[in-house]
Amino acid sequence: DAKTTQPPSMDCAEGRAANLPCNHSTISGNEYVYWYRQIHSQGPQYIIHGLKNNETNEMASLIITEDRKSSTLILPHATLRDTAVYYCIVTGNQFYFGTGTSLTVIP
Amino acid sequence: ETGVTQTPRHLVMGMTNKKSLKCEQHLGHNAMYWYKQSAKKPLELMFVYNFKEQTENNSVPSRFSPECPNSSHLFLHLHTLQPEDSALYLCASSQDLPRGGFFYGYTFGSGTRLTVV
Numbered sequence: 001d002a003k004t005t006q007p008p009s010m011d012c013a014e015g016r017a018a019n020l021p022c023n024h025s026t027i028s029g030n031e032y033v034y035w036y037r038q039i040h041s042q043g044p045q046y047i048i049h050g051l052k053n054n055e056t057n058e059m060a061s062l063i064i065t066e067d068r069k070s071s072t073l074i075l076p077h078a079t080l081r082d083t084a085v086y087y088c089i090v091t092g093n094q095f096y097f098g099t100g101t102s103l104t105v106i107p
Numbered sequence: 108e109t110g111v112t113q114t115p116r117h118l119v120m121g122m123t124n125k126k127s128l129k130c131e132q133h134l135g136h137n138a139m140y141w142y143k144q145s146a147k148k149p150l151e152l153m154f155v156y157n158f159k160e161q162t163e164n165n166s167v168p169s170r171f172s173p174e175c176p177n178s179s180h181l182f183l184h185l186h187t188l189q190p191e192d193s194a195l196y197l198c199a200s201s202q203d204l205p206r207g208g209f210f211y212g213y214t215f216g217s218g219t220r221l222t223v224v
Contacts, residue, residue, distance in 0.1 A: 031207055032208070
């Protein structure tokens with residue numbers, strides 16, 4: 001199963017775009033990239049997923065590099081409610097959440 | 108409301124007590140999971156059920172006993188727990204199991220905050 005690497009923490013000013021990076025250099029051709037987030041003491045919540053094309057939904061955008069070895073989750077206008085731990089996951093035989101990136105949105 | 112309901116939301120129990128956590132989903136999913144999340148630690152997968160059959164037990168101590176009577180309900184029976192078992196216990200469901208490739212993803216409940224005293 002492909003592993004992912006994320007920075008442990010990031011800050012973002014309220015109203016600005018939050019760009020959360022993820023490295024997945026061992027990703028296989030049929031493996032998808034998923035992003036979830038976990039607000040304190042709640043269950044993780046699905047955000048977005050993609051294979052190789054960039055994706056956008058009402059919550060975020062996902063940019064996947066052409067070689068698929070890394071991706072970036074973009075929250076276009078971060079709010080205080082976006083403060084959470086963000087997990088980048090690559091599908092395999094296990095859906096491994098790892099330690100994620102703790103994003104703090106600052107007023 | 109995610110479609111996965113966990114009860115109770117909070118539970119305090121003594122080390123000699125027996126209690127059960129309940130998880131219910133009406134999403135039509137076939138797989139259900141128990142995860143443990145201790146403070147400042149990643150989610151730890153405990154048990155996996157697919158079509159009511161246990162497919163994974165990640166070396167979980169026998170004081171945790173899962174039960175899956177049907178695809179919509181999952182229980183975690185607790186007996187003689189230790190203070191280090193205090194954690195957030197999360198239930199999740201998915202349409203199928205992850206096998207690489209496309210996966211429909213998990214839907215999580217809000218969790219049960221367990222404190223063992």
